Amino acid sequence: MAQDGNSGGRRAFIGSFTAAGGPGLVTAQVAPGGGALTLGPAVNSLPDPSYLVLSPEQDTLYAVSETAEGAVAAFRVGGGRPELAGPPVPVDGSGPTHLALYDGHVLTANYGSGSVTAVPVRPDGALAAKPSGLLQHTGSGPHDRRQRGPHAHQVQPDPSGRWAVSVDLGTDSVRVCALADGAPVLHREIALRPGSGPRHLAFHPDGEHAYVVNELTPTVTVCRWDAGSGSLKPLTEVPVLPGAPAGDAYPSGIVVSPDGRFVWTATRGEDVLSVLAVTGDGLRLLGAVTCGGNWPRALAEHAGFLYVANERSGDVTWFTVDEATGLPRYDGSVPVPAASCVVFG
Numbered sequence: 001m002a003q004d005g006n007s008g009g010r011r012a013f014i015g016s017f018t019a020a021g022g023p024g025l026v027t028a029q030v031a032p033g034g035g036a037l038t039l040g041p042a043v044n045s046l047p048d049p050s051y052l053v054l055s056p057e058q059d060t061l062y063a064v065s066e067t068a069e070g071a072v073a074a075f076r077v078g079g080g081r082p083e084l085a086g087p088p089v090p091v092d093g094s095g096p097t098h099l100a101l102y103d104g105h106v107l108t109a110n111y112g113s114g115s116v117t118a119v120p121v122r123p124d125g126a127l128a129a130k131p132s133g134l135l136q137h138t139g140s141g142p143h144d145r146r147q148r149g150p151h152a153h154q155v156q157p158d159p160s161g162r163w164a165v166s167v168d169l170g171t172d173s174v175r176v177c178a179l180a181d182g183a184p185v186l187h188r189e190i191a192l193r194p195g196s197g198p199r200h201l202a203f204h205p206d207g208e209h210a211y212v213v214n215e216l217t218p219t220v221t222v223c224r225w226d227a228g229s230g231s232l233k234p235l236t237e238v239p240v241l242p243g244a245p246a247g248d249a250y251p252s253g254i255v256v257s258p259d260g261r262f263v264w265t266a267t268r269g270e271d272v273l274s275v276l277a278v279t280g281d282g283l284r285l286l287g288a289v290t291c292g293g294n295w296p297r298a299l300a301e302h303a304g305f306l307y308v309a310n311e312r313s314g315d316v317t318w319f320t321v322d323e324a325t326g327l328p329r330y331d332g333s334v335p336v337p338a339a340s341c342v343v344f345g
Contacts (some may be wrong), residue, residue: 012028017338027080051064071091093108105132114171120182149170153169158207172191193221220265220283224281252299271294271310
């Protein structure tokens with residue numbers, strides 16, 4: 001499936017589920033002046049590298065291993081093929097689904113155990129041999145099957161870099177934390193609507209608004225963010241589908257346009273991308289288009305294009321975006337079995 005992708009220029013890295021037949025960590029090149037991807041080498045040295053984040057220097061890539069044991073690993077990506085920068089580090093939690101760089105550490109959101117783990121990053125970009133701390137979430141929600149306990153699904157720094165926020169599907173809440181002696185410490189927990197099942201959060205470029213996409217109900221919760229006090233205030237909840245879903249409808253990814261005018265979401269089951277216009281303290285649904293595949297697990301924006309990792313159809317699709325309306329138009333795809341995310345460098 002691969003062509004040589006080490007010809008310089010913009011790069012993409014694609015995660016996948018090896019347990020479902022995925023090739024592991026896949027490299028790709030982005031076409032100059034466009035959005036098309038050309039696949040390069042794949043590396044399967046880490047089981048289920050489902051989510052990735054690139055260092056600011058763009059020479060080290062960090063990946064979770066979304067397994068029952070749970071681990072995180074660093075890869076050197078300065079050459080043509082990613083190479084492990086040391087053995088994977090256990091995160092003392094199960095099923096890590098997301099990770100982020102924050103305050104000299106990699107933080108992982110561990111879905112299975114409902115916790116956030118901090119692993120120090122060494123000066124050379126490699127990871128320390130073990131975590132420096134863990135924040136265990138507690139609580140539950142009204143959904144009997146999905147919310148019997150905490151399920152941390154995402155963790156990321158806020159725009160100020162002062163705080164880290166973790167989104168918990170199982171407890172219908174967002175936690176704001178900081179590091180103390182290398183350990184995540186809870187600052188504040190913000191409750192969202194019971195049963196909403198929050199999955200991912202995206203900040204607006206103004207640094208004063210945040211949007212939480214909910215997995216158990218196809219909606220986005222609009223919030224006001226105060227970096228000074230580290231507080232999140234829910235304002236309103238907006239549907240991401242133009243009508244009642246025909247069957248399964250589980251939103252996954254959420255992205256805010258760089259100019260702050262639009263919010264895009266992906267919904268599995270319905271297999272659509274939705275476009276919402278930013279309206280002050282709210283959102284307005286403009287429409288939805290097909291994602292070009294099946295079961296869109298993650299959504300990313302890069303250089304005016306939207307990219308979708310379609311897990312079940314096994315491909316990554318990309319879309320040009322109409323600058324005036326925000327509506328995506330299908331532009332192409334590449335095959336990546338059990339694709340889970342796309343990041344760019």
